[in-house]
Amino acid sequence: MKRKLPKILLNIHVFLVLVFLLAPIVVIAASSFTQSDFIAFPPEGLSLKWYADILNHPEFIESFYLSVRVALGTALVATIIGTLASLAVVRYEFRGKEAIIQLTSSPLMMPTVVLGIALLQYYAWIGLAPSTTALIFGHIILAVPYVMRLVVASLAGFDRTIEKAAMNLGASPLRVFFQVTLPTIKSGIIAGGVFAFITSFDDLTVALFIVSTDVVTLPVRIFTYMEWQYDPLITSVSTMIIMITVVLMLIIEKILGVGKMLDPKKD
Amino acid sequence: MGSEIKGNKSNKKNIKPRNKRSKKKFEHWLLLIPTLIVFVFFFIIPLIFLGVSSFRTFDSVDGIGDTWTLSNYTRFLTDPYYLGVLWTTIKIGILTTVICLIISYPVAYVISQLTGNTRNYLTLIMISPLLISMVIRAYGWRIILNNNGVINNFLMEIGLIDAPLKLLYTEFSVIVGMVHVLFPYMVLSIIGSLERIDPSVTRAANSLGANQFRTFFNVTLPLSLPGIFAGSILVFSLTTSSFVTPAILGGSQVKVMAYLTYEHVQVLLNWPFGGAIGFILIIIISITLLLYSRALTKLNKGVTIQ
Numbered sequence: 001m002k003r004k005l006p007k008i009l010l011n012i013h014v015f016l017v018l019v020f021l022l023a024p025i026v027v028i029a030a031s032s033f034t035q036s037d038f039i040a041f042p043p044e045g046l047s048l049k050w051y052a053d054i055l056n057h058p059e060f061i062e063s064f065y066l067s068v069r070v071a072l073g074t075a076l077v078a079t080i081i082g083t084l085a086s087l088a089v090v091r092y093e094f095r096g097k098e099a100i101i102q103l104t105s106s107p108l109m110m111p112t113v114v115l116g117i118a119l120l121q122y123y124a125w126i127g128l129a130p131s132t133t134a135l136i137f138g139h140i141i142l143a144v145p146y147v148m149r150l151v152v153a154s155l156a157g158f159d160r161t162i163e164k165a166a167m168n169l170g171a172s173p174l175r176v177f178f179q180v181t182l183p184t185i186k187s188g189i190i191a192g193g194v195f196a197f198i199t200s201f202d203d204l205t206v207a208l209f210i211v212s213t214d215v216v217t218l219p220v221r222i223f224t225y226m227e228w229q230y231d232p233l234i235t236s237v238s239t240m241i242i243m244i245t246v247v248l249m250l251i252i253e254k255i256l257g258v259g260k261m262l263d264p265k266k267d
Numbered sequence: 268m269g270s271e272i273k274g275n276k277s278n279k280k281n282i283k284p285r286n287k288r289s290k291k292k293f294e295h296w297l298l299l300i301p302t303l304i305v306f307v308f309f310f311i312i313p314l315i316f317l318g319v320s321s322f323r324t325f326d327s328v329d330g331i332g333d334t335w336t337l338s339n340y341t342r343f344l345t346d347p348y349y350l351g352v353l354w355t356t357i358k359i360g361i362l363t364t365v366i367c368l369i370i371s372y373p374v375a376y377v378i379s380q381l382t383g384n385t386r387n388y389l390t391l392i393m394i395s396p397l398l399i400s401m402v403i404r405a406y407g408w409r410i411i412l413n414n415n416g417v418i419n420n421f422l423m424e425i426g427l428i429d430a431p432l433k434l435l436y437t438e439f440s441v442i443v444g445m446v447h448v449l450f451p452y453m454v455l456s457i458i459g460s461l462e463r464i465d466p467s468v469t470r471a472a473n474s475l476g477a478n479q480f481r482t483f484f485n486v487t488l489p490l491s492l493p494g495i496f497a498g499s500i501l502v503f504s505l506t507t508s509s510f511v512t513p514a515i516l517g518g519s520q521v522k523v524m525a526y527l528t529y530e531h532v533q534v535l536l537n538w539p540f541g542g543a544i545g546f547i548l549i550i551i552i553s554i555t556l557l558l559y560s561r562a563l564t565k566l567n568k569g570v571t572i573q
Contacts, residue, residue, distance in 0.1 A: 006479070010373055010377050013373045013377075017393075018392060024405075024411060025407060027411055028406065028410065031410060077305075084298040084301060084302065091295070100299065104306065107310065109508075110549065111508030111552070113510045113545060114314075115310070117317060119309065140309070141305070201400070204401065205510045223514075226409075241400060242403065245398055245399055
């Protein structure tokens with residue numbers, strides 16, 4: 001009994017932390033079903049009217065599509081260039097390697113606001129109008145560090161004798177890459193791509209500086225709506241996004257398994 | 268002339284193997300080129316532009332001037348108002364780090380003791396908020412902490428308070444939101460260091476007669492210090508540089524450096540001053556990281572001696 005007490009306390013603690021972590025998400029999801037015209041938790045009555053109300057706000061749907069486009073573009077480019085750079089960093093010894101690792105991971109520690117203003121000013125200077133492309137390049141900078149971390153981690157445990165064996169058997173370097181290397185580090189690359197997608201989809205700060213009337217991503221739309229209004233519409237929009245995220249995570253879990261998804265991030 | 272050609276030939280011979288070597292040397296640059304181009308054009312050059320403009324004059328009529336000045340920096344460092352914002356930022360950073368550490372260590376400890384699926388699923392739930400948009404999470408906290416929010420309604424219903432407490436737009440609400448966002452980073456970092464502890468060490472301590480508490484405080488905790496420090500560095504620097512959560516939960520009432528930067532750039536359109544604030548923020552974060560990593564190496568030495 002005496003020995004069990006700390007264990008019970010620990011379990012209570014873990015439970016409370018779980019409640020803390022899930023609280024804002026549960027509150028949003030629950031209050032999106034309210035019948036009232038104001039945000040209520042617990043919801044008053046049960047209705048889907050705030051989901052129907054999304055249809056009265058096509059700007060949210062447009063912003064959603066824009067966010068998906070930007071995030072897909074970011075994930076595609078960041079994953080390709082990040083994977084190539086990871087190969088260089090893991091497989092070659094060269095001067096300036098440390099500097100390159102530092103450079104490509106520095107956006108993680110840099111305040112995103114600073115990158116936001118820097119890009120705003122730079123784009124103004126070179127005369128590049130706010131556009132999807134302009135935003136994608138900002139997001140690539142934010143996403144490459146994640147991609148590289150995950151791909152480098154999956155490359156680190158890679159047994160190169162398999163590649164040598166393939167080459168000895170007469171495979172060309174390109175064939176070795178596509179048929180041996182790529183399939184082996186696939187999970188790291190997919191995880192990197194998913195993180196790049198989420199990084200871009202979630203970004204408010206950089207997008208806030210690059211927005212124009214045509215380029216308003218979903219986080220920016222929600223942020224500006226919130227400044228003026230406080231109604232359950234945002235809870236239904238948010239719940240939709242949460243559901244999409246959960247589905248995405250389940251798909252990833254099916255492809256990769258939880259463990260593999262988490263391992264590279266441990267460090 | 269003949270000798271010159273000869274000389275050239277012999278030179279070529281000398282160069283040829285070098286060429287081959289440099290070709291091999293060039294391979295990794297080929298792999299790096301795409302990333303480097305993107306980073307040069309969309310990261311380094313923009314930051315240099317920003318750095319340059321932070322030393323430029325500004326007035327609201329003509330915009331950015333073309334004379335050099337230090338006034339953007341001196342203005343910040345001599346004005347108690349701006350220094351107050353800096354202090355708020357650092358204070359929120361420290362408090363968030365400490366609270367994150369206190370609540371995440373026991374969780375990390377429990378997870379590291381588990382095996383198999385339970386462990387995987389618990390870890391997944393612990394880090395799952397990470398994947399949900401920060402804007403949405405901050406919005407959820409708004410619903411909870413608002414004057415007519417969940418907490419105030421509950422406290423009034425049970426009769427503990429008569430008037431709603433002001434929870435939103437306070438340092439408290441910003442810290443709650445920041446802990447929520449950064450908890451996964453701390454937990455993962457501590458789990459990592461707890462896992463690296465050889466289980467035979469704790470078993471040895473137990474068999475030598477140390478009880479669970481003693482084993483924990485004399486063996487496990489010191490050996491997990493690297494994870495604690497790594498997590499703390501990460502959480503502190505991410506808190507001080509974050510914008511979204513403080514903007515939504517603190518706004519202009521609890522101003523932090525990132526919000527101040529945003530305000531000067533997007534509202535007052537004073538880019539040079541905004542740039543200067545941004546760079547001061549970067550410098551502060553870098554100094555803290557440096558001091559912290561020094562402490563870490565010192566502590567690490569202490570741990571290995573033990």
